[in-house]
Amino acid sequence: MATAASSGGVSDHQYVSVKLESSRLAALDLAPHLFGSHPAAGSWDPTKALPMERAAAAIWELSCVLPSRHETLDFKLLLKPKADSSECIVEEGPNRPLGCGSNQVEMTDAVFKLTEKDSLECKVWVETEMLSPFDLAASWKAHQENLQPSRVRGTYDVVMNTETEARDENDFASGLELDLEKYVVPTTPNMGSGVVYAANLTENPRSLLDTGISPNNLIKGDAPLNHYANTKKDVDGRHTPSQEEQKAVFVDRGVGSPRFARPTNETVSTSNIKQDSEAKLGMPAAEGAVAAAAVADQMYGPKEDRKLVIVLVGLPARGKTFTAAKLTRYLRWLGHETKHFNVGKYRRLKHGTNQTADFFRGDNKEGVEARNEVGAALAMEDMLSWMEEGGQVGICDATNSTRSRRNMLMKMAEGKCKIIFVETICNDQDVLERNIRLKVQQSPDYAEQTDFEAGVRDFKERLAYYEKVYEPVDEGSYIKMIDMVSGNGGQLQINNISGYLPGRIVFFLVNCHLTPRPILLTRHGESLDNVRGRIGGDSSLSEVGEVYSRKLASFVEKRLKSERTASIWTSTLQRTILTAQPIIGFPKIQWRALDEINAGVCDGMTYDEVKKNKPEEYESRRKDKLRYRYPRGESYLDVIQRLEPVIIELERQRAPVVVIAHQAVLRSLYAYFADKPLEEVPKIEIPLHTIIEIKMGVTGVEEKRYKLMDAVNPTAEV
Numbered sequence: 001m002a003t004a005a006s007s008g009g010v011s012d013h014q015y016v017s018v019k020l021e022s023s024r025l026a027a028l029d030l031a032p033h034l035f036g037s038h039p040a041a042g043s044w045d046p047t048k049a050l051p052m053e054r055a056a057a058a059i060w061e062l063s064c065v066l067p068s069r070h071e072t073l074d075f076k077l078l079l080k081p082k083a084d085s086s087e088c089i090v091e092e093g094p095n096r097p098l099g100c101g102s103n104q105v106e107m108t109d110a111v112f113k114l115t116e117k118d119s120l121e122c123k124v125w126v127e128t129e130m131l132s133p134f135d136l137a138a139s140w141k142a143h144q145e146n147l148q149p150s151r152v153r154g155t156y157d158v159v160m161n162t163e164t165e166a167r168d169e170n171d172f173a174s175g176l177e178l179d180l181e182k183y184v185v186p187t188t189p190n191m192g193s194g195v196v197y198a199a200n201l202t203e204n205p206r207s208l209l210d211t212g213i214s215p216n217n218l219i220k221g222d223a224p225l226n227h228y229a230n231t232k233k234d235v236d237g238r239h240t241p242s243q244e245e246q247k248a249v250f251v252d253r254g255v256g257s258p259r260f261a262r263p264t265n266e267t268v269s270t271s272n273i274k275q276d277s278e279a280k281l282g283m284p285a286a287e288g289a290v291a292a293a294a295v296a297d298q299m300y301g302p303k304e305d306r307k308l309v310i311v312l313v314g315l316p317a318r319g320k321t322f323t324a325a326k327l328t329r330y331l332r333w334l335g336h337e338t339k340h341f342n343v344g345k346y347r348r349l350k351h352g353t354n355q356t357a358d359f360f361r362g363d364n365k366e367g368v369e370a371r372n373e374v375g376a377a378l379a380m381e382d383m384l385s386w387m388e389e390g391g392q393v394g395i396c397d398a399t400n401s402t403r404s405r406r407n408m409l410m411k412m413a414e415g416k417c418k419i420i421f422v423e424t425i426c427n428d429q430d431v432l433e434r435n436i437r438l439k440v441q442q443s444p445d446y447a448e449q450t451d452f453e454a455g456v457r458d459f460k461e462r463l464a465y466y467e468k469v470y471e472p473v474d475e476g477s478y479i480k481m482i483d484m485v486s487g488n489g490g491q492l493q494i495n496n497i498s499g500y501l502p503g504r505i506v507f508f509l510v511n512c513h514l515t516p517r518p519i520l521l522t523r524h525g526e527s528l529d530n531v532r533g534r535i536g537g538d539s540s541l542s543e544v545g546e547v548y549s550r551k552l553a554s555f556v557e558k559r560l561k562s563e564r565t566a567s568i569w570t571s572t573l574q575r576t577i578l579t580a581q582p583i584i585g586f587p588k589i590q591w592r593a594l595d596e597i598n599a600g601v602c603d604g605m606t607y608d609e610v611k612k613n614k615p616e617e618y619e620s621r622r623k624d625k626l627r628y629r630y631p632r633g634e635s636y637l638d639v640i641q642r643l644e645p646v647i648i649e650l651e652r653q654r655a656p657v658v659v660i661a662h663q664a665v666l667r668s669l670y671a672y673f674a675d676k677p678l679e680e681v682p683k684i685e686i687p688l689h690t691i692i693e694i695k696m697g698v699t700g701v702e703e704k705r706y707k708l709m710d711a712v713n714p715t716a717e718v
C-alpha cells in the first residue's frame with residue numbers, strides 16, 4: 001500500500017487502523033472490541049471498550065485519526081459475547097503500545113482463552129500512517145463516495161494470507177470432495193475439451209469455391225485434430241464458425257475506415273460521430289480515447305495506412321498458423337475486422353491433401369509454381385478483394401520463405417495496404433521435434449497417413465527442402481519473433497514499425513508465450529444485491545455466497561496444490577474481495593479494471609425499476625446491449641477496452657491465475673479466449689458458483705467447467 005509522505009509538521013495526524021482476522025469468531029458469536037489507556041478508548045474500562053466493525057467475512061476493523069503528538073497509548077483487544085456483553089475475554093499477553101510519528105504495519109497474533117482447554121488465535125494488524133491535511137481531505141472524500149469506512153484507508157492493493165487456519169467445524173459442509181472431476185459440467189459447444197487445428201478455422205478460399213472446385217475436398221482435408229490420438233478427443237458436434245458467424249463488429253480506432261465519413265462544415269465532436277455513424281452509416285461509434293484518434297484522422301487525414309496486411313514468414317512448424325490465429329482472435333476481440341487466410345487450406349483444396357515431400361522441393365518447378373499460384377495469386381487476391389469491401393486487417397499465413405515470394409506479395413499490395421512481415425524463428429531442437437510431431441498429428445496433410453512415424457519422416461523431408469531455399473526477412477517492415485516459446489529468454493526484433501495498430505501488435509506478441517498454465521475464471525459468490533435483484537452496487541455476500549467462497553477456497557487449494565505459485569485477481573468491489581478471502585497461500589491482487597460494468601444512473605436499480613422508471617434506456621439497451629452505454633456509466637465495448645491490459649497480463653503470466661470478477665467483465669474476458677464474436681458477448685452465460693478453467697498450452701486454448709453448487713441468480717439476464 002502506498003504510504004503517505006510525512007512532513008512531520010505540526011499539522012500532521014496519525015491514522016491508526018487495527019484489524020483482526022479469524023474465521024471462527026463469527027460462529028462463536030463473539031464481538032471483538034478494543035480498550036486502552038486513553039479516555040477515548042475507555043481508560044481500561046471494558047464496559048467502555050470500542051466495538052470493532054466487521055469489514056469482511058472474517059475481518060474486523062477499527063480505525064481512527066489521532067493528533068500526531070499524542071502520548072503513548074496502550075491498548076488491548078477483548079471479546080464480548082453478543083448475547084451478554086457484561087462478560088468479556090481479554091487477550092493474553094502484555095499491553096500493545098501505540099507510539100506516534102511513524103508509518104508502520106505490525107502483525108502479531110492475539111490469543112484469547114475461551115475455556116481452560118480451548119483458546120482462539122487471531123491475526124492482528126496494527127497500521128499507523130502519518131497523514132497530511134491533504135491526505136485527510138482525500139480520505140474523507142473517498143469515504144463519502146464509497147460510504148465504506150474500511151476502504152478509506154487500510155485496504156492493501158496486494159494481500160496475502162499465508163497460514164492455514166483451522167477450519168471451523170461448520171465449514172465442513174462447504175468442503176469439497178477430493179475428486180474434482182465430480183464437479184465437471186459440459187462446456188459451451190465451440191470450445192470443448194479438445195482443440196481444433198487453427199488452420200481449419202481460417203477463411204474458406206472463396207476464389208477456389210467460386211470457380212466450381214468441389215468443396216468436398218476441403219471438407220475431407222479439414223479433418224479433426226488428433227487423428228492419431230484416441231477418439232475421445234473428437235470434435236464431433238464442435239462448431240466451425242461460418243464466415244458470417246466469424247464476422248467481427250467494426251470499431252473504428254483511428255486506423256481509418258473507408259466507412260467513416262468526413263462531416264462537412266460541422267463541428268466535429270465524439271457525439272456527432274456517434275450519431276452520424278450510427279444513424280447514417282449503421283456502424284458503432286469509436287469508444288473512449290480511441291475516438292480522439294478517429295476525430296483527428298477525420299480532420300487531418302489518417303496518419304497511417306488504412307489497411308494492414310500481416311504476412312507470416314518462417315519454416316514449417318515454427319508456429320506461424322498458431323501465431324496468426326492468436327493475433328486474429330486478439331484483433332477481432334478489440335473490434336478490428338480481421339481475417340486469417342491460410343495458404344495451406346488453398347493448396348489442399350486445389351491440389352489435394354496427399355502431396356508428398358517432393359511437391360515442396362525447391363527445384364520442383366511445377367511444385368513451386370503451383371504453390372506460388374495458391375499462396376500469392378489466390379489467397380492474396382481474396383484478401384485484397386475482401387479489404388476493398390471494407391476489411392481492415394488481413395493475415396496471410398504461409399511460409400513466404402523466399403525473397404521473390406515476398407516481393408510478389410509486396411507488388412500486389414502496392415498502393416492498397418501496408419505490409420508487415422512477422423517471422424517466427426525457433427532454434428530449440430526439442431521444441432521443433434515436439435512441433436513436428438504435433439503438426440503430423442493435427443495437419444489434414446497427414447489425415448490419411450496411418451503410419452505416424454512415416455508421416456514424421458515425410459514432414460522432416462519437406463522441412464529440409466524449405467531450409468535449402470529459406471531467406472530470412474531483412475526487407476520492409478518486420479517483426480521477428482525469436483524463440484518466443486517459454487516467455488523466458490526469447491526476443492522480438494522489430495524494424496520500421498510505426499502506427500497505432502502495428503504498435504499494439506508488437507506489444508501483444510512480446511507478451512505471448514506457450515508455457516502451459518490454467519486460468520480459472522469465476523464470478524463472486526452470490527451477493528446481497530444479487531438476492532435483491534439489484535444491478536451494480538458494492539454489497540457483500542449472502543450466506544449462500546459465503547458458502548461458495550469457502551468451497552472455492554477448497555477448490556483452489558486442491559486444483560492448484562501441485563503448482564509452485566499462482567495468483568488470485570479480484571476487482572476492487574467487496575463481493576469479489578470477500579469471495580477470495582478464504583483462499584490461503586496465494587497473493588491476491590485487486591484490479592480496478594476488473595470492476596463490474598458501471599451501470600451509471602441505473603446503478604442499484606432492479607431491471608424492473610429500470611424498465612418502469614427509465615423505459616427509453618431499457619429499450620435502447622435491449623436493442624443493442626453491446627454498444628449501449630448507461631448514462632454516466634459504461635457499455636460492453638467500454639468494458640472490453642479497459643480489459644485489454646488484463647488480457648495482456650493473462651497472456652504474459654506463466655503461473656496459474658484465478659480471476660474472481662463479475663458477469664459483464666467475465667463475459668468480455670471469456671469472449672477473448674473462446675473467440676466469440678463481439679455481438680455475442682452480452683449474451684454469454686457466466687453462471688454464479690461455476691468455475692471456467694481455460695487451459696492455455698501448446699495446442700491453443702481448451703475449456704473445462706466446474707459447478708461447485710447451485711445458485712439462484714435473480715439478476716441474471718433480462
Ligand SMILES: Nc1ncnc2c1ncn2[C@@H]1O[C@H](COP(=O)(O)OP(=O)(O)O)[C@@H](O)[C@H]1O
Binds near residue numbers: 323483699
Ligand atoms: N513462436 C513459436 N515458436 C515455436 N513454436 C511455436 C511458436 N508458436 C507456436 N508454436 C508451436 O508450434 C506448433 C506448430 O505450429 P503451427 O502454427 O502449426 O506451425 P507452422 O504454421 O509454422 O507450420 C504449435 O502447435 C505450437 O505448439
Ligand SMILES: O=P(O)(O)OC[C@H]1O[C@@](CO)(OP(=O)(O)O)[C@@H](O)[C@@H]1O
Binds near residue numbers: 535
Ligand atoms: O449486462 P447485464 O446482463 O445487465 O449483466 C451485468 C450485471 O450483472 C451483475 C448482476 O446482475 O453483475 P455481478 O456479477 O457483479 O453481480 C450486475 O451487477 C451487472 O450490472
